[in-house]
Amino acid sequence: MLERYGHGGDLVTAAEMYGIPASDFIDFSSNMNPFGPPDAVQRVMEQRWRDLDQYPDPAVRGLRSKLAARHGISMNNVLCGNGAAEIIDLVIRAMRPGASVALAVPGFGEYADAARKYGGKLFTVPLLEDDRFRLSEASVFETVERDKPGLWMLGSPNNPTGQTVSRDLVLKLIDTGAFVVIDEAFIDFIADEDRLTLVREAAARPNLLVIRSMTKFYAVPGIRLGYAVGSPEVIAAMRRLQTPWSVNSLAQWMGEAVLGDEAYEQRTLAWLAEARPHLAASLQALGFTVFESAVNYLLLKLPDRCVLDASELQRRMGQRGVLVRDASHFEGLNGRFIRVAVKLNEQNEKLVQTLKAVLLESGTHAEMERG
Numbered sequence: 063m064l065e066r067y068g069h070g071g072d073l074v075t076a077a078e079m080y081g082i083p084a085s086d087f088i089d090f091s092s093n094m095n096p097f098g099p100p101d102a103v104q105r106v107m108e109q110r111w112r113d114l115d116q117y118p119d120p121a122v123r124g125l126r127s128k129l130a131a132r133h134g135i136s137m138n139n140v141l142c143g144n145g146a147a148e149i150i151d152l153v154i155r156a157m158r159p160g161a162s163v164a165l166a167v168p169g170f171g172e173y174a175d176a177a178r179k180y181g182g183k184l185f186t187v188p189l190l191e192d193d194r195f196r197l198s199e200a201s202v203f204e205t206v207e208r209d210k211p212g213l214w215m216l217g218s219p220n221n222p223t224g225q226t227v228s229r230d231l232v233l234k235l236i237d238t239g240a241f242v243v244i245d246e247a248f249i250d251f252i253a254d255e256d257r258l259t260l261v262r263e264a265a266a267r268p269n270l271l272v273i274r275s276m277t278k279f280y281a282v283p284g285i286r287l288g289y290a291v292g293s294p295e296v297i298a299a300m301r302r303l304q305t306p307w308s309v310n311s312l313a314q315w316m317g318e319a320v321l322g323d324e325a326y327e328q329r330t331l332a333w334l335a336e337a338r339p340h341l342a343a344s345l346q347a348l349g350f351t352v353f354e355s356a357v358n359y360l361l362l363k364l365p366d367r368c369v370l371d372a373s374e375l376q377r378r379m380g381q382r383g384v385l386v387r388d389a390s391h392f393e394g395l396n397g398r399f400i401r402v403a404v405k406l407n408e409q410n411e412k413l414v415q416t417l418k419a420v421l422l423e424s425g426t427h428a429e430m431e432r433g
């Protein structure tokens with residue numbers, strides 16, 4: 063199984079499974095900015111490698127101060143981590159180990175894994191296909207009334223659905239007294255991010271924490287870099303649990319160097335505004351149901367007449383050097399769903415053509431063409 067270690071983007075497993083060198087795959091199974099790391103990342107590596115003979119700043123002051131300035135908050139509201147993944151783990155440990163945790167499903171698997179790891183009792187709010195996977199306020203407040211979870215963890219934009227949670231809903235949830243964590247790992251891919259993000263609210267309230275990632279938008283998952291924004295008390299509680307020097311020097315320098323690269327940001331947003339609808343239309347033309355997404359990935363339902371399930375489709379695509387995410391591993395979805403990243407036009411075209419070939423080979427597409 064390609065998701066053997068729980069995530070997409072596992073090129074080592076793909077190489078083992080399909081007998082193709084890792085560098086030869088086109089990877090639609092993880093959702094990175096297809097422009098690759100900004101030039102500043104290369105400059106940091108070339109210019110600063112000698113400085114690796116020193117320990118990283120244990121308090122990550124340079125990067126935290128830049129992040130604080132970017133969001134108009136104080137440095138005490140920011141904690142950097144070894145990827146957003148570390149922040150997810152830290153917040154569960156810092157807040158209420160063993161507490162009841164509510165999640166929307168399908169959602170990013172690390173929320174449930176982290177909650178389980180620390181003895182949390184899980185409650186899930188289903189996102190329904192019939193509602194196009196939107197989070198319904200009614201079902202959230204049903205869970206609040208019935209289960210009274212102490213902690214909520216919601217993705218906005220949610221992975222794998224690509225939908226955002228309304229700010230109003232989050233603010234109402236905070237008013238119930240629960241501690242709310244909003245994972246905004248992909249929010250930078252939304253052009254009016256500033257209108258949607260809850261970072262300023264998180265800095266000002268004791269029971270809201272926002273998680274951000276720098277690995278997706280800046281295409282540096284290999285360095286691991288994310289951060290949390292919250293009240294100084296919550297940030298301090300998380301920091302006390304963190305391994306010393308958890309954010310290495312390269313990650314700190316790169317984070318500082320890429321922030322504020324406006325040309326890269328504009329280029330990314332312009333590409334996505336054009337590429338996502340184009341790819342969605344091509345996939346629809348092949349018979350896939352494409353769910354609305356605000357970001358750089360699309361949740362797809364296989365064509366009704368497709369005789370393959372997601373796992374077999376993934377296998378046949380992988381054998382052709384194209385990796386897609388089998389979304390049946392997300393709780394709440396089944397073998398009719400896959401998730402694909404939006405990439406550059408030429409790569410997207412390769413995805414569409416490969417899907418078409420696989421469908422054709424399985425008999426699906428020929429049947430579709432006959433009507």
Ligand SMILES: Cc1ncc(COP(=O)(O)O)c(C=O)c1O
Pocket residue numbers: 144145146147148170217220221245247248274275276277278283286287288
């Ligand atoms: C929704 C979501 N949050 C957080 C993460 C973790 O990101 P990072 O690479 O910063 O650890 C991921 C990674 O796929 C994700 O999809």
